[in-house]
Amino acid sequence: MTSIPHDTPGEPDPLRALGLERLRRRTSMKWRTYPEDVLPLWVAEMDVPLAEPVVRAVTDALALGDTGYPAGTAYAEALAAFAAARWNWHGITPERTAVVPDVMLGVVEMLRLVTGPGDPVIVNPPVYPPFFQFVTHMDRRVVEAPLGPGLRLDPGVLEDTFRETTARGGRAAYLLCSPHNPTGTVHTLDELTTVAALAERYGVRVVADEIHAPLVTPGVPFVPYLSVAGAERAFALMSASKGWNLAGLKAALALAGPEAAADLARLPEEVSHGPSHLGVIAHTAALRDATGWLDALLAGLRANRTLLAGLLADRLPGIRPHSAEATFLAWLDCRALGLGDDPARAFLDRGRVALSSGLPFGTGGAGHARLNLATSPEVLTEAVRRMAAALA
């Protein structure tokens, strides 16, 4: 794969680059699920052009006909360098990684390594709805340990759930979302150390979904779960998919802690058949060469979050956005609006703006909606205008 260093300081905000006319030509889920008169701010796709190094790496591969099967450790090496530079974490060794098709299928494969059919998988609702769907589909049992005060991890609830699910000596896993979708919460070192201690005490295997890690607000420390003392038996999933808008270019990395290496070695070879070679090339280029683009995106997202707070305070003071330190998602408490359990339905039907319904996020989702901030300030402003119109 050709290496084209490209890390231009002071890149323009990618959220301001594309107009609606251009975006509506996209054929992905965000743009094709609802009719043309609906403004889509729901599924986690971003309204950005791709980072130039990513485009160049993929077009170079296409020009070369380099469209075979993936090989090598370039993706893991790029992630290791990114983790060292970004989080001062030097714990990624390519030998303890595996390329998987995407984060959710990686989660499934890690859970398969350490649980059997019918075993419990603990999640912290409100949480990313596919956590419920994928776990159920693989014949495991979802057990809720809801977030606590401030929508943060609740050690008491976690301990009770770990104790109950392992009481009869069975196997249990904990699917941690870090940073958390939909709240954008970044778990602290203290919180994660407590999680690791509890997991060790009760023999619960932890699988940390860290797909949103590149999207932490600058200045806020992100703590990779595998860097925490006591997390040696855990797994993590990382990917450039959310940070650089590459969901359609399938690839992700599974990482094993030192004491989970033997488990990862049992990963069936056929799993490596899923990731796309072009996906691996794109993700590698993003992590290695497009950190300037990411910084510009993060600045734009921060500005959008401030804009959203102001717009809501002005026009929809009944909505309280949860204050977030990561992701491009805003979790909106709409319970004071009197729109019932599914406010997103009213915004769609009456305002022609699509947010994600809070209901599939599990306990704590009723009366809430999730808004995708990864768009231009103009679209965001129009979205809030439409939400307010839905109430008029």
Ligand SMILES: Cc1ncc(COP(=O)(O)O)c(C=O)c1O
């Ligand atoms: C927490 C979380 N995990 C996984 C995914 C999906 O990742 P992938 O497309 O790599 O399976 C998303 C997408 O939004 C997500 O928010």
